[in-house]
Amino acid sequence: MTNAPIYDATRQRITELVKGRDPQTPVAATPGWSVKDVVAHLAGGLRDFVDRRFDGVESGEWGERQVRDRRDNSLEDAFAEWDANRELAEPLFDTPMGSVLIAEVVQHEHDLRAALHVPGDRESLAVRAALTKPLQQLDQRMRDNEVPALRITLEHGDRVLGHGEPEGTLRTTSFELMRAIGGRRSVDQIKALDWDGDPDTWIAALALFGRHRPEPFSE
Numbered sequence: 001m002t003n004a005p006i007y008d009a010t011r012q013r014i015t016e017l018v019k020g021r022d023p024q025t026p027v028a029a030t031p032g033w034s035v036k037d038v039v040a041h042l043a044g045g046l047r048d049f050v051d052r053r054f055d056g057v058e059s060g061e062w063g064e065r066q067v068r069d070r071r072d073n074s075l076e077d078a079f080a081e082w083d084a085n086r087e088l089a090e091p092l093f094d095t096p097m098g099s100v101l102i103a104e105v106v107q108h109e110h111d112l113r114a115a116l117h118v119p120g121d122r123e124s125l126a127v128r129a130a131l132t133k134p135l136q137q138l139d140q141r142m143r144d145n146e147v148p149a150l151r152i153t154l155e156h157g158d159r160v161l162g163h164g165e166p167e168g169t170l171r172t173t174s175f176e177l178m179r180a181i182g183g184r185r186s187v188d189q190i191k192a193l194d195w196d197g198d199p200d201t202w203i204a205a206l207a208l209f210g211r212h213r214p215e216p217f218s219e
Contacts, residue, residue, distance in 0.1 A: 003098035004090070006126050010105045011086070013120065014039070015079065017112055023075040029111035029184050029217060033067060036078060038108050040070040043082035045104065049097060050088045058210065099133035106130035107182050110175075114219035122175035128156065130178050134208050135159060138181065147205045150197075152177065168197025179219075181208045186216045 023036035030038060044066030048054065056062040070078065092098055106126050113120050121127070135152075142149070142162035149162035151169040154177065160166050171194040172180070180190050190212065191199045203212070 002093050003102050003129070004093040006102055006129050007093065007098075007105055008086075010102075010109050010126055011042075011082070014042075014105075014109050014112060017109075017116060017118060018075070021116060025115055027111050027115040029114055029219075030063075030108075035112060035115060036073075036075045037067045037071075038112055039075060039078040039082065040073060041066045042105060042108055043078050043085055044070060046082065046085040046089050046101070049092060049101060050085065060209075096133075099129070099136075102126070103130045103133050103178075103182075107178065107184075110179070110219070111184070114217075119219070122173070123155065127174050127178060131174055134178070134181055135161065138206065138208065142202075142205050145205065148201055150202050150205075168195065168199075168201060170195055170199075170202070179217075180212075181206050183207065183209050183211060183213055184217055184219075186213045189213075189216050 018035050018039065021035060023034060025035045027033050027035060027038050030041075033041070041063050045063065048062070048066070054062065056065060070081075073081075089101070092101065107130060109126075110120060110122075139161045141147075147162055148167040149160055149164045151166035152159045152161060153169060153171040154174050156174070170177075176185075176193065179185055180193070187203055190203060190206065193199075206212075
């Protein structure tokens with residue numbers, strides 16, 4: 001199944017969510033960014049995927065560059081660019097890039113929802129699909145770094161990350177896992193989840209972008 005329908009449905013939800021809202025509303029999940037900046041990042045990021053331009057991803061400069069370059073643009077400009085770049089990106093959705101795009105857009109949907117105090121469906125297919133690529137990446141990272149295997153129990157089944165028999169278990173929801181590994185939860189918040197085993201064994205490995213949020217974030 002192509003990822004395009006999930007992406008397009010999420011994009012439509014974001015469009016409807018921010019319509020008529022103050023584009024300068026701060027988005028606490030992405031410090032320093034406004035609602036307009038998040039949409040600009042999604043628009044510019046999609047073009048970077050098309051162009052295979054990924055410099056600065058690990059440092060965070062990738063997204064900051066997209067926002068900085070569009071600082072003077074309006075929210076309407078951001079949506080217009082997103083529409084144009086969506087057409088260019090069509091071939092990507094049936095490649096491994098498609099699951100990365102899903103992870104990106106769904107995570108930011110919920111960033112915007114938290115900022116605007118409009119919670120969305122946290123048990124949706126989109127949330128589960130947003131975990132596909134991140135969990136593959138975390139599994140490979142744990143194997144490469146010989147981190148003990150971890151069983152993760154979600155509402156729709158179990159997944160073992162890492163090589164060998166699991167030495168611990170984390171029981172949570174797909175939504176909380178998405179937010180935790182995506183840098184939207186602090187170390188203390190992650191440790192407070194339902195664990196069997198010492199969470200310190202896996203805390204560092206579960207930071208998809210190399211870092212967890214320094215302060216707690218509730219939504």
